[in-house]
Amino acid sequence: MVINLSNYVLSPEEENTLNRGLSFDLTKTHDPFEFRTEFFSFMRKVRLNEYFSEHEGYNSNNYSGLRNALTFCAPNHSHTAESTVFERQVLAEVRKLETCVKSHNSNFSKRQRASALKLAKDKNLIIRQADKGGAIVLMNRSDYIKECERLLSDNVSYLKLTGDPTARLTKIIKENVTLACDSEMISKQESEFLTREQGRIPVFYILPKVHKGLVDPPGRPIVSGVNSILEPLSKFADFYLRPFVLKMQSYLRDTTDAINKIENIEFVPGSSLLIGLDIQSLYTMISQRATLEVVEEILLGREDGHPVSSAFISWCTEFALTQNFFQFQGTFFNK
Structure with a gap:
């Protein structure tokens, strides 16, 4: 649902685009490098868990997470057979899929992309999720700033x-x-x-x-x-x-x-x-x-x-x- 409180007149295409929601996920083309980056990051976490679980005194239930991100990688000799087989099977299946992937149908038309880009570039508009109900609200930037300043004037x-x-x-x-x-x-x-x-x-x-x-x-x-x-x-x-x-x-x-x-x-x-x-x-x-x-x-x-x-x-x-x-x-x- 789109609620337009601004002076901007939405076209049917623009309203249809906004009705997709602010968190709408666009279809992406398969990027082999991006996939492998994310997959190897996942496997690193799996192997860190394997590595530290074997050390005396480690207790995942007591781990607070109050530390900066680790840059350490588990040594190769600590990799279990199960995780190694899992990694090889996943990569083998992905390679098969990549050989047959040709094209895909986008879930966002060119006209919708153009509408979204036009709305995003309009400096006189503010687009926000409603506080309740999940509606998308369009406001004049001046009205939005006025309400913010009203709230912030509370000394x-x-x-x-x-x-x-x-x-x-x-x-x-x-x-x-x-x-x-x-x-x-x-x-x-x-x-x-x-x-x-x-x-x-x-x-x-x-x-x-x-x-x-x-x-x-x-x-x-x-x-x-x-x-x-x-x-x-x-x-x-x-x-x-x-x-x-x-x-x-x-x-x-x-x-x-x-x-x-x-x-x-x-x-x-x-x-x-x-x-x-x-x-x-x-x-x-x-x-x-x-x-x-x-x-x-x-x-x-x-x-x-x-x-x-x-x-x-x-x-x-x-x-x-x-x-x-x-x-x-x-x-x-x-x-």
Whole structure:
């Protein structure tokens, strides 16, 4: 479904193109080099698992994943017969297929490709997924920016910064992580994982809430912090806090989990009410101080004997939470 809130008039071909969805996967011609690159990457992971599983002390259930990507390759003598036979059979079958592959029918016509390219190049348009329902929404760029600026004008939730804080924050992270490593609270691998020298600057964008109305719909603010300098700290804190969160009585994994729990509640006819609440701007309204107090209370329940101190986990949580920054239209903000 396409919802056009812009001044742009869509042609039937353009609307049909957008109806394919923003994540529509185009048919690709077979690239032997690309396939072998991906396949050998897969086989490398298989053989790393084989290699390390044979070493004493290895336990995949306890592996946290808090390390940078390995560049090590398992030596040839460690390859098992099973993985070697599997690799040879797959490559043999692929070579057979490559000899008979001639042409393919594209799932995207030339006209549709031209329509997609035209829409992508139009600087006056913003195309976003709707906040709910899966619709594709077209907006005037000016209207989109206006709604973003309206949200960012909330001085309680957002603080405008004078510049890019990346260098300053990176220095603080490195100093604290180095101290933790020197005191043997974290391993060398974890230290390297936590100190990201160059990170992607988080960006701010919104998803239009067209279910609230089609005239100037409000936007759901989202900060994409993937590969930012704060992401490793968040993953580190999540690794140690998640076991406690899963045990909390108020924890809900998703909608299905909520439905299952409701079905198991015995309601007394005539004296029970099921009430639903919709909290406006939930995540921006949650008190950071109250959140950190809950984290500290949770960490008090940790058993002794852990090399990583609760103080360091608390610091990672607090720093990632309170120093969360992003960029919009060249201006930096703290959330």
